[in-house]
Amino acid sequence: MATNAPRTVEAVQRACRIIETLQRQGETGITELSEEVEFSKSTVHGHLATLVDEGWVVKEDHTYRLSLRFLDIAESLKDRIADHDIVREQVRGLAEETGEVVHFGAEESGRVVYMAKSKGNAAVQTESRIGKRMPMHSTSLGKAILAELPRERVEEIVEQHGVEARTENTLTDVEALHENLAEIERRGYSIDDEENIPGVRCIGIAVTVPEADVLGALSISGPSQRMTDDRIENELHEKIAQAANVVEVNSMYA
Template sequence: MPTNTPRKIEAVHKTCRIIEILRERGEAGITEISKEMDFSKSAVHGHLATLNDEGLVVKDGHTYHLSLRFLDIAESVKARIAKRDVVREQVRTLAEETGEVVHFGAEENGRIVYLSKSKGNSAVETVSQIGKRMPMHSTSMGKAILAELPPDRTKAILEQYELTERTENTITDPDQLLDELDDTHERGFAIDKEENIPGIRCIGMAVSGPEANVFGALSVSGPSQRMTEERIKNGLSEKVAQAANVIEVNSMYS
């Protein structure tokens, strides 16, 4: 009987899993990967040899690590989202002006992915890093994007993933989150009230391209005692809006 489900290639799944293991561990040997995957050493060796031939991994003695080709791949992907030089400059400038941590991210498969990061002089260290994927419902960038997406897309994302409680302040009730997204849309920016990391508050604002298509978001994160409601509404929101506008205007000519 015909089916609309595409045929999946198990070997490709295994190759992707090997790449993920190398990303997580930095480097690993055949035996280590074999045990992790419960896969034969000879099969792992075959996958690694192929990846090495393609220039995607590098063999160093008895271990392997991802190659620098992934940097080129990553830059190409980021360029598809927005002009990376403009994004990088606005993220850096916003970090200098606010003194806090600034991120630019985009939604992919229902998650927010960090694409750029810069730290101001007063910034506190966070666990965020380029390429890291985070939930949409607990982050200011995620909520900012959800508030601007078409309702059916927002609904699909919220149904796809459980609203996991990351802190005691995380919104885990779908109806409450939808109310929060309505408020976010009305005021033009989202607020993460220690919903993702205890002690850290953030303001997030969606960034849109031609025809109001949302392609990313900016955020400013800092300690709760500095990220007060007054500072967010009467200072930071305007600075973030200015940076978002520069990215939006430049995206029209990319």
């Protein structure tokens, strides 16, 4: 019977599982890795030997870790989204100005991926890290991007990933989410009102260029007692809009 499903290669899937596990665990031995991925030791050893030979994994004594070749890939990918030097400069400047945590993220496969992060002198601890993927419907970065996308694409993302409740404030009703996105489009910025992390509010703004897809979004995050509606509207909105404009202009003429 004919099928439209794409063919997959089991060996590649296993290699990806091993790489993802090494990313989470850091330096790991074959026994621990075998137990985690639930492959036989001989299978894991064969994949590791190949990855070491190709330079993607480093063997040190009896443990294995990802090689620094992944850094080269990561840096080249960042510049495909926007001028990453400019992004880093604006993220760092916003963090210094506001004292809060500042992120830049982009959408990939219906998730928002953190691509830059900087912490001001009063910043709270968050679970975010470069490369981490997060839901779009519950984050200010994600909602700022969603508000720029066609409704059909938003519906595709919702259908693919759902609208999981991250906190009691998360919008889990699809129509309510669409109404919120329409409000973001009118207002010009998004708000994560403790929707992703209890006690943390964020403002987000999309970074766009004419006749192109949305490049990503910037966000400022802080404790809810500091991230008041008045501060967001009368202080942070202007600062983050200026930073977004700098990234947009430099991306247009890069």
